[in-house]
Amino acid sequence: MPKLTRRAALAAPLLLAWPARAQGWPTRPIRLIVPFAPGGTTDVMARLVAERLGGLLGQAVVVENRAGAGATIGSAAAAQAQPDGHVLVMSNSTSHGVSPALYANIPYDAMRDFVHVALVATSPSVLVVNPGNRARDLAQFIALAREAGEIDFAxxxxGTSSHLAGIRLGAALGVKVNAVPYRGAGPALTDTIAGVVPAMLDSLPSAGPHIRSGSLRGMAVSSATRSARFPDLPTLREGGVDVVSAAWFGLSGPAGLPPAIVARLAEAVRAALSDPATIARFEELLGAPPPESTPSDFTRFVQAELASFAPIVRAAGLTPG
Structure with missing residues (x-):
């Protein structure tokens, strides 16, 4: 059976079982908090998932952008919400991976204060520059960076995944990294396009359309293999830079969320990500279909990410700034 058909077939029985589970939920629109400004990858993925979930759950899923402090402001708001299933958060590699190691007084515990429902997507970074940049390809970018001894990155x-990817790239090249922080990928991309900052490492869903339009020039991707979406872009490793990194995005809710709601929400996510139109959209944005995960799978994944990011943050000597 073809993959799309098999995934859709597996999700179909779940839809039939919903009326008997989590009776009465949802009773009103669901707020999906995105802890970044509009326009970035977290926002793009959240809006795609929200649209699909709204139809499946019978209530609108409204995206609410609450940016700031390394994604901790919006994440804290979700952690403090009533655990009735009407407030969720688009958890990600920053809010539930890097920031807990970066901030000394973070207002939530990434494990204790959340129920982690499903991994929604993973995405490698893409190195992009303004079209006016002297670097026409990765080799020239590397040569110019080493000549200058430093690189400026939006x-x-x-502490975001783009920041850590930039730090790792700078370390691999042996140059200083001057990070220029913004309140989300959207504003950072805007200034990179305008030439205010010469370069950025961003996720494919937000940077990809600008590469296609020519408003940004793609240099390389941070995945282990080339992207099916941008097959002409080399990997950093192909350019002799030993850096492989990816951002991730998931759906989480406040601790205490009733198991019946968690189960129904997980089933809804699974059905949404099994829809052929959703799979096609993911492949268009990311060059790969969405992952499959259960709440227990995703919980273990988040725990492992927390453990992996902590030593990187310490070694880099990062502070919130």
Missing amino acids: VAGI
């Missing part, structure tokens, strides 16, 4: 915020 980042979606201190």
Whole structure:
């Protein structure tokens, strides 16, 4: 059976079982908090998922952008919400990976204060520059960076995945990284396009359309293999830079969320990500279909990410700034 058909077939029985589970939920629109400004990858993925979930759950899923402090402001708001299933958060590699290691007084515990429902997407970074940049390809970018001894990068915020990817790139090249922080990938991309900052490492869904339009020039992707969406872009490793990194995005809710709601929400996410139109959209944005995960799978994943990011943050000597 073709993959799309098989995934859709697996999700179909779940839809039939919903009326018997989590009776009475949802009773009103669901707020999906995105802890970044509009326009970045977290926002793009959240809006795609929200649209699909709204139809499946029978209530609108409204995206609410609450940016700031390394994605901790919006995440804290979700952690403090009533655990009735009407407030969720688009958890991500910054809010539930890097920031807990970066901030000394973070207002939530990434494990204790949340129920982690499903991993929604993973995305490698793409190195982009303004079209006016002297670097026409990755080799020239590397040569210019080493000649200058430093590189200026727009980042979606201190401690974000784009920031850490930039730090790792600078370390691999042996040059200083000057991170210019913004309140999300959207504003950072805007200034990179305008030439205010010469370069950025951003996720494919937000940077990809600008590469296609020519408002940004793609240099390389941070994945282990080339992207099916941009097959002409080399990997950083192909350019002799040993850096592989990816951002991730998931759906989480406040601790205490009733198990019946968690189960129904997980089933809704699974059905949404199994829809052929959704799969096609993911492949268009990311060059790969969405992942499959259960709440227990995603919980273990978040725990592992927390453990992996902490030593990187310490080694880099990062502070919130």
